[in-house]
Amino acid sequence: MRDLKHLIYFENLLQEANNDLVKQARAEGKKALGYTCYFMPEVLLDLPGCFSVRLRAPRSGSPEMATYYMSNRTCHFGRSLMERALEGGFNFLDAQLATETCTVTCRFQEHLKQMDIIQNPDFFCEFTDVPFKKTENSCEHFRKQLQAHVLDLLHEKFGIDISDAALMTAIEEHNEVCRLITEIGAYRKADNPVITGYEFHVIQLVTLTCPKYLILPYLRETAEELKTREPEPRFPYRVRVVLAGAENDDPNFTQLIESCGAMVVADRYCYGSLPGREEIHVSEGQSPLDAVARHYLGTSMCPRFMPKEDMRGRKKYLADLVKEYKADGLIVASNKFCEYWSYERMMDALILPRDFNIPTCSIEKEYVNSASGQLRTRFQAFIESVEIKKIQEGAKK
Numbered sequence: 001m002r003d004l005k006h007l008i009y010f011e012n013l014l015q016e017a018n019n020d021l022v023k024q025a026r027a028e029g030k031k032a033l034g035y036t037c038y039f040m041p042e043v044l045l046d047l048p049g050c051f052s053v054r055l056r057a058p059r060s061g062s063p064e065m066a067t068y069y070m071s072n073r074t075c076h077f078g079r080s081l082m083e084r085a086l087e088g089g090f091n092f093l094d095a096q097l098a099t100e101t102c103t104v105t106c107r108f109q110e111h112l113k114q115m116d117i118i119q120n121p122d123f124f125c126e127f128t129d130v131p132f133k134k135t136e137n138s139c140e141h142f143r144k145q146l147q148a149h150v151l152d153l154l155h156e157k158f159g160i161d162i163s164d165a166a167l168m169t170a171i172e173e174h175n176e177v178c179r180l181i182t183e184i185g186a187y188r189k190a191d192n193p194v195i196t197g198y199e200f201h202v203i204q205l206v207t208l209t210c211p212k213y214l215i216l217p218y219l220r221e222t223a224e225e226l227k228t229r230e231p232e233p234r235f236p237y238r239v240r241v242v243l244a245g246a247e248n249d250d251p252n253f254t255q256l257i258e259s260c261g262a263m264v265v266a267d268r269y270c271y272g273s274l275p276g277r278e279e280i281h282v283s284e285g286q287s288p289l290d291a292v293a294r295h296y297l298g299t300s301m302c303p304r305f306m307p308k309e310d311m312r313g314r315k316k317y318l319a320d321l322v323k324e325y326k327a328d329g330l331i332v333a334s335n336k337f338c339e340y341w342s343y344e345r346m347m348d349a350l351i352l353p354r355d356f357n358i359p360t361c362s363i364e365k366e367y368v369n370s371a372s373g374q375l376r377t378r379f380q381a382f383i384e385s386v387e388i389k390k391i392q393e394g395a396k397k
Contacts (some may be wrong), residue, residue, distance in 0.1 A: 001232055004199060005225055006218050010206045014251070015058055017084070017209065018092040025051050025211040031094040031158050036081070036109070038276060039099045039130045041296050042208070043174040044150050047167070049160045051211035053093070054271065056249045057084040060368050070107055075337045076367035077247045078104030085117050093118055095157070096125040097150055101304060103339060126153055132304060134297050143293040151289070167288035171280050173212050180219045181207060181277040187226055188265040189325050194229040197243070197264025201251040204273050237263040239386045242321050244268040244348065245333035245363075246341035253369055257331065260379040262386075265325040268301065268318060269333070275299040303344035311347070318348065319356040329359035329386045331379075336364055359386045 013019040026032055031050040035042065045052035057080035066082035084090060085108075096118075098109035106127075112118060113125035128149040131138035154160040181204060187195045203222065206215055238261035243254065248269040257264055268274045278299050282291040301314050322330060332348045334341035342364070349362035361382040369375060 001194065001229060004195075004222060004229075006222055007199060007202065009218070010202045011251075013206050013210060014056075014202065017053065017056060017058070017089055019210065021210040021214045022051075022053060022092060025214060026092060030211070031154075031160070032092050033154075034090065034093045034096045035098070036105045037099045037101045038270065038300060038302065039101050039296060040097050040128065040150075041146065041292050043170050043280065043292060044146060044167075045097060046170045046174060046212050047154065047160050047162065048169060050094075050154065050158065051213075052208075053210075054208040054249075055081055055084075055090065055096075056205075056209060057081050057089070057367070058249075060084065069111060070104070073337060074107070075102075075104040075335050077335050077338075078102075078108045080367050081105070082108045082111060085112060088119065090117075091119045094120060094122050095154075096123075098125055098127045100127055100129045101302070104337070122157070124153075124157065126150070130304075131297065133307060134305065134310070139290075139294050139297055142297055143290055146293055147289060164288050167292070168282070171282065171288060171292070173216070175279040176216065177207050177212055177219065178277045178279045180216075180223050181273050183223050184219075184226060185267075185273055185277070188263075190231070191326070192231045192235045193263070193265070194226055194231045197258055197267070198251055198255040200273075201254045201264070201267065204267065204277070205249060205251065205271065207277075208271060235263075237261055239263070239328040239383055239390075240265045240326060241361075242266040242268060242318065242325060242327045242330045243272075243333070244318055244330060245345065246270055246335050246338045247367070248272065248333065250367075250369065253333075253365075256369065256372055256375060257379055260376055261383050262329075262331075262379065264331075265327055266321045268321055274321060275301055303340040314344070315348065315351050315355070318352060319358060322356075322358050328390065329361065329382070331361045331363060331382070333363040333365055335367055359389055 032053055033045040033050050034053050034055050036055050042052040060080040063079040063083035065086045066079040070079050096112050109125055126149050128145045131141055151162040155162045187193050241262045243264045249271045254264050266274055280291055280295045282288055330352055332345045334345040345362055349360050352358040352360045
């Protein structure tokens with residue numbers, strides 16, 4: 001296919017957390033607000049006068065300094081973030097809006113709060129408590145937490161307008177990003193898509209790591225470009241897969257899977273769009289903050305929700321994605337030492353094949369994919385097994 005006009009530019013933006021668009025927004029006087037988890041509503045950090053940056057540690061090496069503080073028995077993702085902070089890679093941040101969610105990222109953010117790591121005199125780190133259930137009481141608690149630990153602090157520290165009108169402005173901008181990403185991602189449902197999983201991964205990531213108002217013109221142009229982009233003469237992959245799992249902010253991981261012959265047609269992982277790019281709907285008479293709190297609790301597929309109906313619902317959600325995107329199988333990946341996703345991955349590998357007849361490949365990986373040769377072997381073997389299953393099922397018809 002013809003190269004996407006802005007793909008190289010998007011790839012370059014992902015090389016550093018403090019990318020060119022972040023620098024431009026800060027030069028315009030806007031505050032850079034970091035976060036690490038879906039439970040910190042990015043829309044609240046994109047109020048007029050500030051912008052959100054979901055933290056990554058691209059091109060990471062061995063996190064030796066971070067390991068000293070966090071031990072080598074903790075998730076490589078959290079240690080890589082800590083290493084990048086110690087290197088000075090997050091000094092552009094004006095604040096880190098943290099959530100009491102996964103243990104290792106909490107520990108990373110506690111270090112930011114207690115140690116003088118971020119060399120910015122205005123910097124502060126604040127934690128928001130996130131419920132473990134999706135009840136009415138949980139929504140009310142979450143709303144109060146967001147008011148006290150996000151909105152009130154932004155107004156107090158930086159003079160940010162936190163009125164309902166300002167919140168609606170941020171929601172409208174957020175919803176446009178969601179509509180564009182949903183439109184672009186829907187092309188993956190086609191029998192012969194006009195966008196690869198790798199390309200979509202790159203585009204989705206720039207919406208998380210760049211100021212929305214600066215990345216939107218590029219998204220609009222890309223969405224228009226895809227309307228007339230011609231696909232390959234024939235589908236160039238052997239199978240189609242849904243990729244699920246923990247933090248995955250490395251498009252090269254998606255590229256590795258696709259180089260083995262499996263197109264990634266849906267991205268159900270942290271930093272992905274499913275969920276993550278659903279529009280926020282504010283009902284008549286409802287406060288914008290209440291709508292935001294209910295939206296993020298209601299749409300999350302995080303394994304920290306452990307009631308039986310939620311756990312079963314996550315399996316059904318994956319099975320529905322496989323059907324909707326016409327996938328042949330599922331790859332579920334967790335980072336080594338990830339508490340929540342290690343259990344979730346094990347259950348997915350058991351339940352999806354048994355209850356939904358979906359071939360499933362279970363992968364435990366590092367944040368940095370140094371063992372790409374071993375992963376390639378695993379993916380190739382899985383793709384072959386999926387092909388054999390398709391042949392066997394075709395013979396029975």
